[in-house]
Amino acid sequence: MKRKDFLKTAGIAAAGAIAAPYILPSGRLFAQSGGNHMAKHVIYVMFAGGVRHQEVIDQSYLTEQGASGAHNLMQNMFNFVGGTPNNTVIYGPSTPNAPINNVIGQGTSFGSIESQGVTFAETNAASRGHYGGFNSLIQGNQAASQGLANKPINPTIFEYLRKHAGFSATDVWFIGNTIANSVPLLNHSEYPGFGAEYGANFFAPSTTFGNSGQQYLSDAKFHPEEQLDYMRYMRTFLDNQFDNYGAALKQIGNTKDESEKIKEFMREMFTKGINNVINTNVPETQPGGQLAGQGGGDISALAYSIEVMKKFEPKFLTLNFSSVDVCHGNYTSYLKNLHTCDYLIGELWKWIQSTPPFKDETIMILSPECGRNLNPNPIKDQNNFLSYDHSDNNALRVFTQIVGGANISGIAQSKLNAQKGNRIGTPTNPVANIKDNVLTIGEIFGVRNLIEADGRVTTSNSLFDYM
Amino acid sequence: MKKLFIYLAVSIFIFSLGCKKKETKDPNLYQVNTVDLYHSSADKTKRKTLDIYISVMYSNLFQLGMSPAEVAKASDALYSIGDKQLGMEVLVSNFLNDVSPQVQIPTNTEMRGDIDKFIEDAYIRFLIRRPTEAEKTYFRNFITANPNLEAQMVYMAFATCNEYQFY
Numbered sequence: 001m002k003r004k005d006f007l008k009t010a011g012i013a014a015a016g017a018i019a020a021p022y023i024l025p026s027g028r029l030f031a032q033s034g035g036n037h038m039a040k041h042v043i044y045v046m047f048a049g050g051v052r053h054q055e056v057i058d059q060s061y062l063t064e065q066g067a068s069g070a071h072n073l074m075q076n077m078f079n080f081v082g083g084t085p086n087n088t089v090i091y092g093p094s095t096p097n098a099p100i101n102n103v104i105g106q107g108t109s110f111g112s113i114e115s116q117g118v119t120f121a122e123t124n125a126a127s128r129g130h131y132g133g134f135n136s137l138i139q140g141n142q143a144a145s146q147g148l149a150n151k152p153i154n155p156t157i158f159e160y161l162r163k164h165a166g167f168s169a170t171d172v173w174f175i176g177n178t179i180a181n182s183v184p185l186l187n188h189s190e191y192p193g194f195g196a197e198y199g200a201n202f203f204a205p206s207t208t209f210g211n212s213g214q215q216y217l218s219d220a221k222f223h224p225e226e227q228l229d230y231m232r233y234m235r236t237f238l239d240n241q242f243d244n245y246g247a248a249l250k251q252i253g254n255t256k257d258e259s260e261k262i263k264e265f266m267r268e269m270f271t272k273g274i275n276n277v278i279n280t281n282v283p284e285t286q287p288g289g290q291l292a293g294q295g296g297g298d299i300s301a302l303a304y305s306i307e308v309m310k311k312f313e314p315k316f317l318t319l320n321f322s323s324v325d326v327c328h329g330n331y332t333s334y335l336k337n338l339h340t341c342d343y344l345i346g347e348l349w350k351w352i353q354s355t356p357p358f359k360d361e362t363i364m365i366l367s368p369e370c371g372r373n374l375n376p377n378p379i380k381d382q383n384n385f386l387s388y389d390h391s392d393n394n395a396l397r398v399f400t401q402i403v404g405g406a407n408i409s410g411i412a413q414s415k416l417n418a419q420k421g422n423r424i425g426t427p428t429n430p431v432a433n434i435k436d437n438v439l440t441i442g443e444i445f446g447v448r449n450l451i452e453a454d455g456r457v458t459t460s461n462s463l464f465d466y467m
Numbered sequence: 468m469k470k471l472f473i474y475l476a477v478s479i480f481i482f483s484l485g486c487k488k489k490e491t492k493d494p495n496l497y498q499v500n501t502v503d504l505y506h507s508s509a510d511k512t513k514r515k516t517l518d519i520y521i522s523v524m525y526s527n528l529f530q531l532g533m534s535p536a537e538v539a540k541a542s543d544a545l546y547s548i549g550d551k552q553l554g555m556e557v558l559v560s561n562f563l564n565d566v567s568p569q570v571q572i573p574t575n576t577e578m579r580g581d582i583d584k585f586i587e588d589a590y591i592r593f594l595i596r597r598p599t600e601a602e603k604t605y606f607r608n609f610i611t612a613n614p615n616l617e618a619q620m621v622y623m624a625f626a627t628c629n630e631y632q633f634y
Binding site: 169174176179184187199200201202203204205207208211212213215216217218219220221223226227228230231232233234235237238239241242243249251252254259262263266 | 508540541543544545546547548549550551552553554556557558560561563564565602605606609613615616617620621623624625627628629630632633
């Protein structure tokens with residue numbers, strides 16, 4: 001072959017290799033450029049343990065408890081109506097006369113989530129319960145027969161994205177605030193054709209990096225790579241022998257490099273220490289801050305989500321908060337925790353919009369898994385405020401917020417820009433269901449049609465259809 | 468005299484029956500139940516819970532029991548990680564680093580001194596069955612071909628393999 005012909009052939013081959021599509025787990029071809037993703041990252045927040053519509057969207061504050069004046073407890077997520085409460089019952093403990101820092105609300109250079117994005121102010125929850133709600137948020141399905149303490153009965157958004165969009169295991173994360181309430185079960189279903197091999201990586205940081213993890217995971221012996229390779233060879237042999245009998249176990253499918261990166265992450269987190277991680281990522285927990293010394297599931301879920309984002313730059317990350325569920329027996333703590341969770345969202349969006357590669361390239365979606373009752377139960381707290389459960393139709397009234405950075409594209413960009421700052425839906429005209437979030441995320445990553453074709457979502461709408 | 472002799476003989480016979488030594492069990496004697504080995508891995512159809520897995524693994528590594536409270540705590544740690552196999556690797560590595568108590572693993576010299584025995588012992592300790600000839604051959608060849616391989620990595624492979632998660 002002449003040199004000229006060789007160069008020409010080699011050039012064509014190289015170009016072909018770069019541009020060539022590859023086959024996804026679902027069997028279809030997909031361009032290596034990442035297809036038609038409207039955003040590079042989606043952060044999905046399950047907020048925050050049963051949120052009563054009246055205190056959030058209506059901003060009724062204490063009016064239903066006999067006090068006067070509507071106030072906005074959640075200045076980072078929603079625009080001011082009655083201003084922040086002057087009653088100090090929700091503030092503290094370190095500086096009880098001031099609200100927690102307004103990170104992105106009105107008056108800051110960011111602006112609230114409501115002003116930057118779109119708020120579906122009257123959305124239907126698919127379930128009055130937490131676990132049913134969680135499952136609807138990730139399955140896009142009513143999941144009426146979903147059993148407690150069971151894996152999701154339908155494929156989850158994690159599995160759809162890994163199977164159809166070709167995301168790797170460390171592209172998809174779920175950070176739980178607890179190991180209670182079956183939260184760790186949510187990272188994948190056992191639905192035929194899906195399952196663990198398409199599941200999300202999961203940590204519950206308050207346990208993984210808390211006392212239990214500190215005792216049993218933090219002192220792992222260092223093994224040279226050569227020794228680990230030996231171990232993997234032998235284990236593969238053992239697994240293959242066992243597979244012959246048809247009892248193969250599916251794993252999350254982290255590659256060798258991904259596994260070692262996760263172990264490295266764990267070592268780094270244990271070295272940093274849980275207090276240091278929280279103080280770094282949740283500034284108000286530092287000495288002198290209004291959450292000084294506080295930790296807990298929601299705060300650690302946020303702090304470690306940020307650490308996961310720094311380390312793995314995931315395409316899709318879900319995190320959940322649930323501290324407002326204290327409302328079953330303590331309304332004052334419920335208000336305080338709503339105020340705190342709003343602050344955590346402020347810190348999260350501020351971090352996203354300040355930190356490459358997330359800055360301007362991310363869409364964040366927030367929905368409660370369920371609401372709370374219209375009428376209280378008889379339990380009174382230290383301030384004689386009545387508490388609320390979640391079992392009536394008011395518990396099906398929730399909201400959804402969606403906000404995107406400047407560089408998102410496609411209809412996500414055009415529709416979010418067109419509806420920026422708007423509220424969609426009224427009490428007499430509810431719009432959207434939390435199930436719709438799954439197709440919305442699918443649409444952002446270009447796999448909506450494939451998710452619908454799998455036939456396991458019970459909605460045909462994404463949020464963009466309503467804008 | 469003859470009557471007296473008969474009475475005496477009968478009395479001795481009856482007395483001897485009544486003085487039979489009573490067999491008593493030592494109330495402080497404990498022992499491990501005998502466990503039958505599986506004929507093959509196909510006999511294992513039920514998956515261990517995390518608690519059972521950790522408890523058995525601890526016993527296999529340390530030859531000691533683990534308290535229920537400690538099992539629960541270790542189980543929580545493992546439950547909080549999505550990739551269970553990765554979590555098991557970290558947990559086993561953590562145990563391998565324990566100083567007191569220490570894991571009971573043959574030394575590398577012992578392993579290479581009698582490879583067949585090492586393999587057979589590992590299968591019985593972890594998988595409660597004897598290796599097949601094919602399995603024995605594979606491990607014999609693998610250990611021989613890799614002089615740097617450490618015995619603890621063989622144990623880690625057994626402690627994190629799929630079959631070990633079933634009973």
